[in-house]
Amino acid sequence: MLCDVKREAEFEEGLARMGCAFDPVFARGLRQTWCKSSISSLLLLEQSVVDEVEETVEPINKHHDHITRALRADEVRKNMRYTPEMLAAIKAARRVKVANKTRELVRERRGEILCRTILWRNKGPPAHILARMTPAQRQMDKVSRSVSDVGYVARVKRKLGVKLRNPDA
Secondary structure (H helix, E strand, C coil): CCHHHEEEHHHHHHHHHHHCCCCCCCCCHHHHHHHHCCCHHHHHHHHHHHHHHHHHHHHHHHHHHHHHHHHHHHHHHHHHCHHHHHHHHHHHHHHHHHHHHHHHHHHCCCCCCCCCCCCHHHHHCCHHCCCCHHHHHHHHHHHHHHCCHHHHHHHHHHHHCCCCCCCCC
16 A cells, blocks of 8 residues: 555656646655654644644554564464474374264265265266266266165166175175
8 A cells, every 4th residue: 555655646746747736645745754654754744734644644554563463473373383282182183083984984874864975965077077978877977976885776886887885785
């Protein structure tokens, strides 16, 4: 935003040199004030102009300071070392996640319908492949997404080359 303020001041100065009649906002000789908000130079100006400039520059400076603090905090977090307790908690959470997913798979194989079963079943092949498939191939793909491994589903899966959990079933 400060770069925009500088460009706007230069633009207004150019218009003033050309003799255009307008009320300058940025080019009142306040270019440095807009960009740095130095109090010493503001004391030379009338108080109403000083207040106007401070009100306009202050939000820009506050926002800039906020961004700078956030970037410094990100850098501190990035360089932070993990404590042994935190590493132990992370490893335990990973073990629990694997155990939960394994239990979920077992429940799914028993025939229980879970959210992941529905999502996997509704999912189809990518669009560029689906566009080249015949209606029979689309039907076979849909059947092959069933959790079952016996009967008609097993026959379709064998035909498509899908590895079955228990091929003798």
